[in-house]
Amino acid sequence: MNRVILLPCDTRPPTLDLPHQLAKVAGLEMTSPPLDILNKLNKPGNVSAIADWFRREAAYADAAIVTLETLTLGGMIPARRITDGLDKALGRLEVIREVKAQNPDLRILAHGVIVRVGHDNDPLEEKPYFGIWGNHLRRVSELMDKVERGLATENELDRNSVIIPRDVLTDWLDTRRRNHAIHAAAVEMLADGTLDHLCLTLDDTTPYGLAALDRRRLEAKLDDQGLWTEADIYPGADEVAATLLARALVNSIGRKPKVFVRYPSSGAEQALMLYEDRPLGELVKAHLRAAGAVPAYTPEEADLILAVNAPAVRQAHRQPDLEQVESSGRNLPEFLDRLVGDVAAARLVAVADVAYANGADHRFIKLLLAGLNPTTFAGYAAWNTAGNTIGSAIASGICALYNRDPVALAEANYARLLDDWLYQSVVRSQVQSKLSADLGQPVSPYDIGDLQWGAELEINRRIEPLARDLFERHFAPNLPGVELEWNRPRLAWPRLFTGVFPCRFISPALITMPFGEESAIGDE
Secondary structure: OOEEEEEOOOOOHHHHHHHHHHHHHHOOEEEOOOHHHOOEOOEOOOHHHHHHHHHHHHOOOOEEEEEHHHHHHOOOOHHHHOOOOHHHHHHHHOHHHHHHHHOOOOEEEEEEEEOOOOOOOOOOOOOOOHHHHHHHHHHHHHHHHHHHHOOOOHHHHHHHHOOOOHHHHHHHHHHHHHHHHHHHHHHHHHHOOOOOEEEEEEOOOOOOOHHHHHHHHHHHHHHHHOOHHHEEEEEOOOOHHHHHHHHHHHHHHOOOOEEEEEOOOOOHHHOEOOOOOOOHHHHHHHHHHHOOOEEOOOHHHOOEEEEEEOOOOEOEOOOOOOOOOOOOOOOHHHHHHHHHHHHHOOOOEEEEEOOEOOOOOHHHHHHHHHHOOHHHOOEEEOOOOHHHHHHHHHHHHHHHOOOOOHHHHHHHHHHHHHHHHHHHHHHHHHHHHHHHHHHOOOOOOOOOHHHHHHHHHHHHHHHHHHHHHHHHHHHHHHOOOOEEEOOOOEEOOOOOOOEEOOOEEEOOOOOOOOOOOOOOOOOO
16 A cells, blocks of 8 residues: 545644654655645535545545545534535535545545534534533433433433523534434445445543434444444544554555553553543553554564553543542553563554543653653654544554654654643643733633734743753654754644644654664564
């Protein structure tokens, strides 16, 4: 496999960075649509132009990774908001059949996102009325699921539903039904061979709610048609394109990589994640399967070690959390000792840091950088939800197995440390505090409006010295001759969670690959 085309779920930074970073790590030529035809936050992309681009590029590709919401509704976030009818959306979906008919050897891997029920009353990414009725809609969502499970009564559901204006509830439920019907149609495309693989993922989910109800409906459809060998349903969203890239790469090689998972405690697999519907161990299993990997039962037989920095009991937001995360229930120094041993045994190690949501664990990252050389990580992630982080780390790790460019791998690791640690865990809250102080009132990180330009200047002022120090201490000594090209950060959207850091490593003409001429995974 040489060329992959990518229709991303939206234009958030991890997607923007994906073609550049993974093309280098995996040695693939990747292309995605021009940014000017993709969505801009909640403004839909140009679905007609996206379909035309897909038709043109498909003729030159070996595989295509397609987001259903981008193709049918202009993006993952617009899919929660726009009013386009089901017939119109399903008509747009037919371009997949058209492309497959014209390019029968093209492998098409698709994914769709089961509509979330927002945890926050944030109308910027939801229907405008969500800012007013979000709490009530969440309660109705939970009760609708519990009624079907026999855990709540119809009377209880009715008492909570009547509080919400009828037009609001009807519109909200109709939007979900439309998107569910798109996913059901994609299952039919999987059944008739139009799609090679389908991932339907749950964004910012919980154990109870309409997303769980939608999941059960789709699982039943896959059960009825016997399609589970070609499908996955699990929590995730923004990282799924990277997961499917890894899967496409694995399928082209013909052998599933074996992954051994390490945790910092014996109970870590039961740790609860803030935005997921299952414990950590089950989440990891789901992401490994989606990427085309299989478990290894000893580190010696593994192609890849996945190091998952887990909380002792439950994922948290604020650091340090001494009860749920930093308790005696985990042993970070011993965890690092085992990772050092893995590296000494020439095993590739990818790191997923999920102790805290939306950023790296300060204590863990300091131990990690003190004990290991980050230029040789097979991947690092600590962003957003646990699913986003785990899926990204697994995908990076699998791509690193086929890596031929150690500088590109180091650059990818640096980019994630820069964003997930220095920005998300350190600088982002500092900038929010500064904006609030200057304005004289609290500023929401979800919508900073016309403060974006000033925020970008403040981000650059604070993060550039930290980023250069990270490079000089931990990257430059291990990459002789490589220099850091720094470009001013920006925000993809007017919100503080979406930083874009367009830095690059400038390398000498030739740096030999540390793992030899062949990839780290070979034929059995």
